[in-house]
Amino acid sequence: MERYDVVVAGGSISGLLCAREIASGDHSVLVLEKSHEIGTPQHCGGLLSRAALDYLGIIPSNRIVGNQIRTADIVSPNGHTVRVDAGSGILEVDRRMLDKYVAEQAQKIGAHIRAGTSFRGMTDGTVRSSMGDISCDIMVDARGASLLGGSDLLVSAQYEVCADWIRPGEVVVMLDNSKYPGFFAWIIPTQGGMGKVGVGGRRINATAAMQSLLDDMGRYSVFRKIVAPIWVGGPVSDVVRGSVVLVGDAAGQTKPTTGGGIYSSGAGGMLAGQAIARYLQTGDRSHLDYTDAWQKEFGREFEAQHAVRRILERLDNTAIDSILCKVQSSTLKRIASDGDFDFHVGAILALLGIRGVAHIARDITASEVRRASAYIQKMVKM
Ligand SMILES: Cc1cc2nc3c(=O)[nH]c(=O)nc-3n(C[C@H](O)[C@H](O)[C@H](O)COP(=O)(O)OP(=O)(O)OC[C@H]3O[C@@H](n4cnc5c(N)ncnc54)[C@H](O)[C@@H]3O)c2cc1C
Structure with a gap:
């Protein structure tokens, strides 16, 4: 039977970044991707910030942008x-090119990537795939949002x-x-x-x-x-389940406002890969849980985005019309200068009519957003 330290199910952005980090720690890793081509089917708008690409270690070349x-x-x-x-x-x-670029990064550093191969399950350290069984220490589940269920x-x-x-x-x-x-x-x-x-x-x-x-x-x-x-339901609470580590959309790491996830889900894969590499080096299982590292980057903003989502869902069309008609050019200027594409709660609240918050986007807490909600409802009635 084939053997790898880690088998990753799902060869999209989070699975590939995870594999890149594991391979860079000199550990063996195999990525299984059920599609016949990495980067397809492209189910993504491909909108993201330069800062996110930089964080993920991806050069914004003409091939990708x-x-x-x-x-x-x-x-x-x-x-x-x-x-x-x-x-x-x-x-x-272009997600087809972006994912291939990260696959190349991972491959060059030692990861194995197998397109056209489906993950079928795992029992007692053995992954079952459409191309046979593979033994491993850790399985990374990066199979995307369809693993999650419910109204979110x-x-x-x-x-x-x-x-x-x-x-x-x-x-x-x-x-x-x-x-x-x-x-x-x-x-x-x-x-x-x-x-x-x-x-x-x-x-x-x-x-x-x-x-x-x-x-x-x-x-x-x-x-x-x-x-x-x-x-849009926010991150799952338990990303480590025995010898299985969840990353990316499969771990709910997309923005609760827009569902965007190249940055935050990609970061989940990258941080999990670093955590798994540390575990493989030391044998200490406590290293496997990368929740704190991910929360440090996205926790506060995602909590606020979740609260903002609840506000937005309560607005009917009349309220949305009324709010957008009242947006002033000074607000738009402030958003243009202070707004942040990834950490955007401040910009949304500014558009909704809460003054002077665009510059403190990263410091807004859910309770502050709750107070903002009351303010907006009062304003909409006016
Ligand atoms: C319509 C749409 C538009 C979007 N637009 C944007 C955007 O503009 N900006 C942004 O940042 N985010 C956007 N997103 C979100 C973004 O696409 C995801 O957050 C990101 O792709 C998540 O990456 P992932 O690797 O976690 O999961 P996915 O990209 O979902 O990848 C999961 C992978 O697992 C594979 N897989 C599934 N089952 C198996 C199996 N059994 N065996 C092997 N492989 C398997 C799939 O084929 C797939 O390649 C959009 C999402 C959608 C649906």
């Missing part, structure tokens, strides 16, 4: 648009669309709590009039919602379709 995002238009249900300047720190990346697992559809209403560098976020309850629709430009157009929401018929959105937008062609779950 498709587009620099200049602005984000936030559109209310009645069509009122608020434009936020995105500065120079937000990128649209939203439905989404994202199509690759060619249309003249997709404008280079301009992201569009469409809010409508009737059509996209608990989420939104989006347009992320890629290149040459192409873009990723998506919808998400709680218990929606995502393909029907997509069709309706596209029909409203004008002439278009669809080149590719995916339907995928998005997790």
